[in-house]
Amino acid sequence: MSLAVQIRQHGGPEELALVDLPVGAPGPGEVLIRHHAIGLNFIDVYHRTGLYPLSLPAGIGMEAAGVVQAVGAGVTHLAPGDRAVYASMPPGSYCEMRVLPAQCVCRLPDAIGFDTGAAMMLKGLTAQYLLKKTRPVEGLQAGDHVLFHAAAGGVGLIACQWAKALGLQLIGTAGSDAKCRLALDNGAAHAINYCREDFAARVREITGGKGVKVVYDSVGKDTWEKSLECLRPLGLMASFGNASGPVAPFAPGLLGAKGSLYVTRQTLFTHIATRASVQAMAEDLFAVVASGQVRVHIDQRYPLAEVQQAHRDLEARKTTGSTILTP
Known part of the structure; x- marks a missing residue:
């Protein structure tokens, strides 16, 4: 079982509910990851409110960092024990542990911590495609x-x-x-x-x-x-x-x-539609962060249990830089 945030209907922050959900084994092309840190992004608000509607009930959250627990058939770029990071569909990163498609999951370099990894993938890959491709x-x-x-x-x-x-x-x-x-x-x-x-x-x-x-x-x-x-x-x-x-x-x-x-x-998920494109963009991001040219600011941290307040603060524009949730 995994503690997770789920929405049963679209609406305000009060619709973010903590639930215990079963976690199965990864199937072909999938990976099981235990999260150390979870990223908060404005797209999560769009999913919650229904601006980008989800099939309900639904998990929420698009990025996180943690450790690979198991991989499914056909997954060759990851192995159990790897430090890993992702920005990926479908939503569902607001949890302790999950199974998700392995395509957008990348190995996290040792020089980059879990908190930084979780705070930078969706936002950093977005900055990458804007400045380099758009x-x-x-x-x-x-x-x-x-x-x-x-x-x-x-x-x-x-x-x-x-x-x-x-x-x-x-x-x-x-x-x-x-x-x-x-x-x-x-x-x-x-x-x-x-x-x-x-x-x-x-x-x-x-x-x-x-x-x-x-x-x-x-x-x-x-x-x-x-x-x-x-x-x-x-x-x-x-x-x-x-x-x-x-x-x-x-x-x-x-x-x-x-x-x-x-x-x-533009949307990020057009740009990360293939394993090759995800990896190339991630390596560009990892390099500029590891070099010190880009520093990822984590200005807010909330326990997963305080996810409703995190959303309120984000929508009220009380936040700066990146925000992470800790499972």
Whole structure:
């Protein structure tokens, strides 16, 4: 049996219930892992509320780190006793132990602790595909300006550091002066408190009126329209989340009027659809973390039993950096 968090209906944090669930043996292509640390992400809120609906009852949580207990037939890249880490479908990482598909589970290098591993996979792989794969048609070169919303969050702080390592001038936005200072301390070239400033006007000022080549936006509804104003001609609007709610429908002609802009809606799970792609992206992430160029900030820790409070704090934007749950 394993202590786990389950939702029986979509709704608020009060729907997160602690239950004991049986844990079977891994089948072909599966792995059994005992968790040491579990990552908390905004996609967990989307699953809980039903914005991304699940078949209920359902487990919740997308990433964790621990030790492999057993592997199923056909699994050759892992063995019992391996330190392991993952960001993976289906949801269900909020638990002590689980069976899941082995495809997205990677060996965790000895130089990286379980807490860091659990805090960095989903967020770090997201930063990786954004900065390395989700690029404007004209590409990105050292010195280019990019705009990154929620720059003091888990993905944002990793992106600030990684962008600096790549030579990019990252302009970060956040909802308080303290969060802006955090973004600057982690490599952002500029930080804008969008509660006090018009971030579109400030971006134009920073870039000498040219605008940025790409906007990376996990906020959604509240930042969408002004983000389009920040882009230079042929710029890319890269949406990867909806923290403030989904973006309203818009006329494609608007993109032409604003400079033949490009728009994309990205998800991590498209990028990690194969074992080879997962491993390549993870190795890139492991290398930049092990080198010290990117440090994963774990600013909040909650016991699994306090998962409801963890969700409340996340939704209230009381958190910075990464958050982990401990089983």
